[in-house]
Amino acid sequence: MDTTIKIMSLVGARPQFIKLAPLARAVDQMNQDPASPNLQHVIIHTGQHYDYGMSDIFFDELGIPHPNINLGVGSGRHGVQTGKMLAGIEEVLIEQQPDLLVIFGDTNSTVAGALAASKLHIPIAHVEAGLRSFNRSMPEEINRIVADHISDILLAPTPTAIQHLQNEGLSDKTISSGDIMYDTVLHNVQLAEKKSEILNGLPVGKGSYAIATCHRAENTNDPQRLRHIFETFNAIAERGTPIVLPLHPRTKNMLPNVLPDWRAHENLFVIEPVGYLDMMQLVHHARLALTDSGGLQKEAFFLNTPCITMRDETEWIETVEAGANIITSADPDRIMEAYKYWMRQEAVDFGEEVQKFFGNADSAGRTLKAILAFLNEKTLSPTI
Ligand code: UD1
Ligand code: UDP
Numbered sequence: 001m002d003t004t005i006k007i008m009s010l011v012g013a014r015p016q017f018i019k020l021a022p023l024a025r026a027v028d029q030m031n032q033d034p035a036s037p038n039l040q041h042v043i044i045h046t047g048q049h050y051d052y053g054m055s056d057i058f059f060d061e062l063g064i065p066h067p068n069i070n071l072g073v074g075s076g077r078h079g080v081q082t083g084k085m086l087a088g089i090e091e092v093l094i095e096q097q098p099d100l101l102v103i104f105g106d107t108n109s110t111v112a113g114a115l116a117a118s119k120l121h122i123p124i125a126h127v128e129a130g131l132r133s134f135n136r137s138m139p140e141e142i143n144r145i146v147a148d149h150i151s152d153i154l155l156a157p158t159p160t161a162i163q164h165l166q167n168e169g170l171s172d173k174t175i176s177s178g179d180i181m182y183d184t185v186l187h188n189v190q191l192a193e194k195k196s197e198i199l200n201g202l203p204v205g206k207g208s209y210a211i212a213t214c215h216r217a218e219n220t221n222d223p224q225r226l227r228h229i230f231e232t233f234n235a236i237a238e239r240g241t242p243i244v245l246p247l248h249p250r251t252k253n254m255l256p257n258v259l260p261d262w263r264a265h266e267n268l269f270v271i272e273p274v275g276y277l278d279m280m281q282l283v284h285h286a287r288l289a290l291t292d293s294g295g296l297q298k299e300a301f302f303l304n305t306p307c308i309t310m311r312d313e314t315e316w317i318e319t320v321e322a323g324a325n326i327i328t329s330a331d332p333d334r335i336m337e338a339y340k341y342w343m344r345q346e347a348v349d350f351g352e353e354v355q356k357f358f359g360n361a362d363s364a365g366r367t368l369k370a371i372l373a374f375l376n377e378k379t380l381s382p383t384i
Contacts, residue, residue: 004038005375008098010089011067012046012109015295017058018276019104019127022183022364024064030368037372041065044092046085046109047072051249057275062188078108078139085112093120099375100125102367103151105294106144118150123378125371127180129154130161130170131294131315139217140294153374155180155367158318158357175370178359181295185280185302186361192280199281202269204242206285210339215248216292216311223258225330229310230255230262232332233290236339237267243290244282246274288342290335297325298358304350306342308335322353 007027011020020043027041045067049055059066071088073081089112093101101117103110104127117124129148133141148154154170156162157179165174199206212233219225237243247270255262264270274282280299283289289300289307297316300307307325319325326341328334359366 004040005372006040006042006096006098007100007102007371008042008044008093008096009102009104010044010046010109010113011104012048012073012085013105013107014049014054014058014273015293016104016107016109017055017062017064018184018295019180021058021062021064022180022187023102023127023367025187026364026368029365042069042096042098043067044089044113045070046088046112047074048081048085048107048109050074051273053273053275054249061275061277062184082108082112085109086116089113089116090120093117093122098122100152100371102127102371103147104128106131106140106147108139108143110147111143114147114150123153123374124151125153125155125367125374126151127155127177127367128157128161130156130158130163130165130174132161132164133313133315135313137218153370155363155370157359157363158316160317175366176359177366177370178361178363179298180363180367181298182302182354182358182361183364184276185299188277189280189284189303192277192284196277196281198274198278199285202244202271204244204269208287209242209244210236210288210290211282211286211296211305212243212245212290213248213293213296214245214291214310215250217250218312219292219310219330220251220254220258222330226251226254226258227262228330228332229335230259232335233268234265235332235336236290237265239339240267241287241339241343242267242269244286245270246272246279246282248273288339290339301325301350302354302358304348306345306348308338308342310335318353318357322350322357324348324350324353 027039030036073084100123102125103113126147154174155177283299284303286305292310301319301324309327310330312329326338328338
């Protein structure tokens with residue numbers, strides 16, 4: 001009798017590679033245990049992100065096996081992109097017949113995977129389930145609501161996520177898993193310290209610069225918001241805080257069209273997207289983070305770096321409640337006020353709060369155990 005269990009992970013965008021890394025490692029560890037079932041881990045990449053610096057670099061640096069299949073879908077309008085993914089994933093699922101599909105986060109790749117698998121009655125585990133911004137104009141909010149409601153195992157990273165799933169009647173599928181990105185951060189932060197050269201190549205001192213990112217559609221597609229954010233970056237650089245800005249290709253493509261007259265201040269270092277180890281190093285040693293990224297808000301918290309989130313709301317409300325993150329929208333006055341607030345703080349210590357909300361950095365192992373228990377019983381007992 002063949003006792004191999006075939007788990008398929010579906011990824012497509014940068015943050016998903018980072019969430020996949022600890023799961024791939026947990027599968028390898030389990031396969032070394034003779035008492036565990038044999039796991040075959042197949043990785044599909046939709047091709048949503050495709051530049052080396054947005055995709056392959058993460059597989060290389062984080063030791064993730066390169067994808068078995070890359071659908072090469074590329075960029076496009078939401079319907080076109082998601083539609084191409086759906087068709088491609090369906091074909092792969094029919095051919096590969098996995099026992100279960102793992103999906104991550106809230107991108108178009110996530111929702112396409114959820115739709116394809118659910119129509120073929122293939123069980124789905126959703127990593128980072130239960131996140132809500134309550135802003136349905138965000139494509140990610142639609143993706144995560146759909147993904148949660150058609151998945152079979154909901155791996156909820158925080159108490160708030162568990163609560164949201166309970167409110168939507170999904171408790172019986174919910175597992176409290178802790179946050180998988182916390183696994184990635186703790187696994188890599190010391191490695192980054194040893195290997196990353198990024199700070200040697202930039203004229204910024206440890207503890208005195210800001211790390212910034214900007215890529216959200218709500219900011220990049222709105223000329224006024226984009227102008228406010230980029231002018232405020234310059235204003236902060238002008239006040240003497242250097243900013244390192246690894247620029248997402250979406251924003252890089254938008255800038256010359258939307259803000260043709262904008263020029264970076266000499267203290268604002270706009271660089272290409274960086275790999276994970278360089279990013280860890282940049283976040284770890286920054287005085288503060290300015291961002292509209294989901295993942296970066298958490299990483300800043302895990303690494304004790306104060307954060308300013310240039311969005312109207314956050315799914316990671318725990319970071320705000322712990323006093324580590326200030327929500328400013330794209331409002332220049334609010335961003336500047338938050339910047340001045342953080343510059344007045346001599347030292348911050350978020351350490352104790354992290355595990356209260358995000359678990360013990362053992363999320364990948366808990367995720368895998370929940371998947372195997374589900375496949376064993378094909379039914380979950382409520383955990384809350
Ligand atoms: C996507 C996700 C978002 C996530 C982000 C992570 C959706 C709806 N959005 O947004 O939730 O936070 O990834 O980074 O799934 N591009 C390149 N090279 C690449 C990838 C993209 O040049 O390798 C450019 C293209 O011009 C493309 C644009 O970036 O049109 C946007 O890419 P896309 O994947 O559609 O959305 P993201 O903004 O990356
Ligand atoms: N990141 C990276 N290099 C960069 C910018 C971001 O490695 O140049 C990492 C970041 O540390 C985090 C993840 O990418 O782990 C976040 O991805 P992104 O902001 O693209 O997406 P989001 O989290 O908002 O969905």
